[in-house]
Amino acid sequence: MFFNSFEYLFFLPLVFLLFYVTPGRFRWSLLLWASLLFYSALGSWYLLLVLSAVAILTYAAGRLLGLASTETHKRLILWAGILGNVAILVAMKYLTFLADSAQFVVGLFSGQYEAPHLALLVSIGVSYYVFQAISYLNDIYLEIEQPEDHFGYFFLYLAFFPKLMQGPIERAGDLLPQLKKPYHFDYDNMRFGALLFATGLFKKVVIADRLGIYVNAVYGDLASFSGLPLLAATYVYAFQIYFDFSAYTDMALGAARLFNIRLTDNFNSPYLATSIADFWRRWHITFSRWILDYIFKPLQMRWRNAGSVGIAAALLVTFLVSGLWHGAGWGFIIWGLLHGLFMGCSVFYKPYQKKLHGRLGLVKTTRLKVWQVFVTFNLVCFAWIFFRADTMADALYVVQHLFVFSGNQNLLFSGFREYELAIVLIGTASYYACRYIYTRRVDLFESKVWLRWGIYYYICLIAVLFCVKRASGFIYFGF
Amino acid sequence: MNIKEVLEPIFRQVFDDEQIKLAAEMTADDVDGWDSLSHVNLIVAIESKLKIRFTQKELLTFRCVGDLMRASAEKAGLPVA
Amino acid sequence: MIREKRLTLFLGKAALLLVLLGLPVYLLGLVPGMQSVNDPRKFLFAQKDFSSFNYAIIGDSVFCSYYVDSDKETMWAQFEQLTGKRCFPAALNGATIADMTDAAEYLARRLPPGSTVFVGLIPSRFVGKGIVRHRNYFNDFDQLKKSSSASFFKRTLDDFIDFAFQGFLLYREPYSLETFMRKKKGTFDTGYKTWDKAAWQKANQQYRTFVESQKKVETYIDTVALTDIRESLAARGITAVFVLSALNQGLIREFSSPEEAMEFIDKFSRTKNDLVAYFDRSGVEYIDLFDRIDSDCFVDMVHLNTCGDAVMAQAFADYVSSVK
Numbered sequence: 040m041f042f043n044s045f046e047y048l049f050f051l052p053l054v055f056l057l058f059y060v061t062p063g064r065f066r067w068s069l070l071l072w073a074s075l076l077f078y079s080a081l082g083s084w085y086l087l088l089v090l091s092a093v094a095i096l097t098y099a100a101g102r103l104l105g106l107a108s109t110e111t112h113k114r115l116i117l118w119a120g121i122l123g124n125v126a127i128l129v130a131m132k133y134l135t136f137l138a139d140s141a142q143f144v145v146g147l148f149s150g151q152y153e154a155p156h157l158a159l160l161v162s163i164g165v166s167y168y169v170f171q172a173i174s175y176l177n178d179i180y181l182e183i184e185q186p187e188d189h190f191g192y193f194f195l196y197l198a199f200f201p202k203l204m205q206g207p208i209e210r211a212g213d214l215l216p217q218l219k220k221p222y223h224f225d226y227d228n229m230r231f232g233a234l235l236f237a238t239g240l241f242k243k244v245v246i247a248d249r250l251g252i253y254v255n256a257v258y259g260d261l262a263s264f265s266g267l268p269l270l271a272a273t274y275v276y277a278f279q280i281y282f283d284f285s286a287y288t289d290m291a292l293g294a295a296r297l298f299n300i301r302l303t304d305n306f307n308s309p310y311l312a313t314s315i316a317d318f319w320r321r322w323h324i325t326f327s328r329w330i331l332d333y334i335f336k337p338l339q340m341r342w343r344n345a346g347s348v349g350i351a352a353a354l355l356v357t358f359l360v361s362g363l364w365h366g367a368g369w370g371f372i373i374w375g376l377l378h379g380l381f382m383g384c385s386v387f388y389k390p391y392q393k394k395l396h397g398r399l400g401l402v403k404t405t406r407l408k409v410w411q412v413f414v415t416f417n418l419v420c421f422a423w424i425f426f427r428a429d430t431m432a433d434a435l436y437v438v439q440h441l442f443v444f445s446g447n448q449n450l451l452f453s454g455f456r457e458y459e460l461a462i463v464l465i466g467t468a469s470y471y472a473c474r475y476i477y478t479r480r481v482d483l484f485e486s487k488v489w490l491r492w493g494i495y496y497y498i499c500l501i502a503v504l505f506c507v508k509r510a511s512g513f514i515y516f517g518f
Numbered sequence: 519m520n521i522k523e524v525l526e527p528i529f530r531q532v533f534d535d536e537q538i539k540l541a542a543e544m545t546a547d548d549v550d551g552w553d554s555l556s557h558v559n560l561i562v563a564i565e566s567k568l569k570i571r572f573t574q575k576e577l578l579t580f581r582c583v584g585d586l587m588r589a590s591a592e593k594a595g596l597p598v599a
Numbered sequence: 600m601i602r603e604k605r606l607t608l609f610l611g612k613a614a615l616l617l618v619l620l621g622l623p624v625y626l627l628g629l630v631p632g633m634q635s636v637n638d639p640r641k642f643l644f645a646q647k648d649f650s651s652f653n654y655a656i657i658g659d660s661v662f663c664s665y666y667v668d669s670d671k672e673t674m675w676a677q678f679e680q681l682t683g684k685r686c687f688p689a690a691l692n693g694a695t696i697a698d699m700t701d702a703a704e705y706l707a708r709r710l711p712p713g714s715t716v717f718v719g720l721i722p723s724r725f726v727g728k729g730i731v732r733h734r735n736y737f738n739d740f741d742q743l744k745k746s747s748s749a750s751f752f753k754r755t756l757d758d759f760i761d762f763a764f765q766g767f768l769l770y771r772e773p774y775s776l777e778t779f780m781r782k783k784k785g786t787f788d789t790g791y792k793t794w795d796k797a798a799w800q801k802a803n804q805q806y807r808t809f810v811e812s813q814k815k816v817e818t819y820i821d822t823v824a825l826t827d828i829r830e831s832l833a834a835r836g837i838t839a840v841f842v843l844s845a846l847n848q849g850l851i852r853e854f855s856s857p858e859e860a861m862e863f864i865d866k867f868s869r870t871k872n873d874l875v876a877y878f879d880r881s882g883v884e885y886i887d888l889f890d891r892i893d894s895d896c897f898v899d900m901v902h903l904n905t906c907g908d909a910v911m912a913q914a915f916a917d918y919v920s921s922v923k
Contacts, residue, residue, distance in 0.1 A: 181579050226605045340577045343558045
């Protein structure tokens with residue numbers, strides 16, 4: 040079930056209540072069953088099989104790693120575990136892509152034979168918990184973590200429903216101890232969790248989905264647009280995907296907080312980044328930390344004698360993997376490579392850039408910071424074009440027509456008029472106002488009743504009244 | 519010559535800071551400018567100076583300067599302190 | 600069971616919040632219903648009882664009879680004058696083909712069996728490839744679905760509120776175009792009657808914009824959608840009759856070079872002919888108005904004024920008498 044569905048709004052409190060009345064030592068079991076039920080509610084029964092397969096494989100590999108004595112054995116088990124997981128991931132996500140390619144090749148030879156058509160396999164969540172599993176095995180190998188003996192807790196570590204569908208990607212060292220800690224009711228956690236969840240929902244149904252109307256209208260009929268509307272759609276998409284994904288993350292963190300579990304936040308004002316490297320420290324943080332620790336650092340170490348070229352190559356490979364992880368399509372691969380290119384180039388020009396800034400007397404000035412934020416934001420938006428476009432042809436069309444100001448240059452059209460724009464702007468402004476109030480100005484839970492309830496009421500009311508009624512999954516679902 | 523005496527100048531050169539004094543508990547957070555890029559430069563500099571090579575696993579498991587010193591000392595055949 | 604007092608407190612507060620939310624949501628949910636009554640282009644959403652209508656028309660703004668001066672000049676009023684039968688105006692401003700499919704489904708359930716629905720298609724909008732498949736009226740149809748499945752209690756309450764508000768300022772009699780209509784400028788600044796040849800400058804700009812955007816449109820006929828519409832109506836014993844509207848060819852010739860005009864008109868003629876061929880093949884009834892509407896009966900490239908609506912009403916009336 041989707042986070043922004045009515046079923047979830049019933050599911051979550053129900054699970055919490057059951058969790059509360061369950062005796063302490065069975066609580067993990069309840070959460071696990073609830074998580075499996077949650078996962079199966081997507082309708083694809085085989086997803087449970089996949090999750091179980093990953094859990095069993097990784098648990099076994101972890102135990103074996105702990106028992107292995109020689110370095111060679113350890114490395115063997117590690118790689119077996121990793122490859123097993125990767126094989127499952129590839130099978131789930133890229134099977135259709137591969138099958139189509141295979142079909143093409145076979146067709147070249149026989150002409151008649153038709154490979155059985157594989158319906159697109161739904162693969163929600165797999166990318167996330169497979170990555171968690173791989174990080175688990177790596178951490179055991181590097182002796183940062185001990186293998187988990189209790190299969191139930193380990194399974195729950197992978198399957199915990201608030202983070203099952205779209206992450207955050209949690210490290211064993213962060214999540215397992217929390218799952219094992221005995222639960223005691225914490226009133227503030229309840230309030231904070233509920234509020235965080237509600238603000239996430241608000242962001243999703245009022246802002247993100249509404250921005251999506253605009254973007255979908257443009258990308259759904261690209262041939263009719265050129266110039267300003269395309270530019271607008273590009274920038275709007277950047278905000279749509281940010282609000283969408285950060286909304287999901289808030290809902291995940293809020294739901295987990297009810298159970299006294301603190302998950303890792305995924306975002307830190309990403310569009311205020313001053314460079315692409317900084318962007319990746321602020322966007323989808325758990326994912327970028329993962330690729331940093333498990334792909335970039337090892338590669339960088341391996342190629343350390345190749346100097347800057349080695350680093351640039353490591354970056355390129357890392358971001359290629361990033362693109363592939365997001366999906367089996369050329370758009371994602373190009374998007375990943377673009378980021379890899381941006382990062383790789385910066386390795387070479389950074390020293391010169393520093394000298395230039397020094398000579399112009401710009402170091403640590405606001406002007407420089409504003410410029411850097413502006414440039415970074417535009418680079419990121421450009422890359423998003425390839426991420427969003429349905430086909431390469433579409434992406435290229437957009438790129439070619441961004442500055443061709445012909446045809447209708449109206450930014451608004453039927454389906455997205457001043458009314459919708461006003462809701463987006465007011466919604467966003469009020470969202471940040473509420474956030475500012477309760478993170479900076481005042482400790483919300485110590486403040487006056489009318490302020491607290493005012494905020495709760497406002498967020499919930501606006502979310503209900505102005506939600507976009509088209510049912511839509513979260514964007515990062517498809518990964 | 520103990521390992522500390524050998525490594526200190528390397529640190530000072532890589533991070534461009536003559537004030538650095540090595541201690542076993544030091545980590546990357548304690549040194550200004552120590553990120554993954556300069557970390558690689560540091561490792562390369564140490565390896566070429568001491569004519570040693572760290573394994574992949576060792577490199578990924580260093581937690582603090584003490585780990586680095588111990589591993590370097592062992593490989594180079596120098597006393598730690 | 601729940602020993603923790605603060606948990607009960609928390610649950611109590613959550614329940615209170617839900618109750619406080621419920622009230623305004625309910626009240627505000629009634630407003631869209633009231634607004635639909637005012638807007639002649641959204642009659643579909645306000646009408647409760649369709650039993651007195653044997654005919655209906657769906658489509659987009661071309662079929663809304665928007666550019667007339669009074670209720671009596673609307674297409675459906677003229678139709679009723681000619682045939683004595685009532686035709687329900689279910690066309691929606693800016694409706695996409697997906698919206699029309701929704702409208703057809705909705706009407707299929709509401710109209711008496713044996714009725715006829717005129718499905719209006721205009722060549723330039725209908726045939727774009729990659730036509731925006733999204734629905735402009737998704738929310739409205741969604742609301743309709745929800746209210747039709749509402750409980751008896753809710754429906755009674757709604758009826759009562761309708762009755763109570765009848766004398767209220769916001770509420771209007773259906774079809775009172777005079778009270779609702781604002782001075783709607785046609786594309787060529789016409790004032791409803793005919794397009795203004797004198798206002799060349801501004802008109803030319805708009806014309807060029809239209810032509811340029813239409814040039815990019817790849818003609819493509821969405822037979823799937825057409826079949827969907829036909830079948831959802833036929834399932835309830837309702838006949839679908841497709842209506843092919845026209846382009847203002849006189850205007851095109853006036854503002855375009857002869858070559859461009861010919862190319863432009865040809866493009867849409869061909870599409871129209873493809874549609875006609877498709878209809879013939881599938882044994883579907885249609886009314887072809889493509890060459891039957893004079894330039895003077897338009898307010899802009901595609902929209903009709905009273906005279907245009909009269910032509911349409913007459914064509915429909917002819918169809919009705921031919922069926923008998």
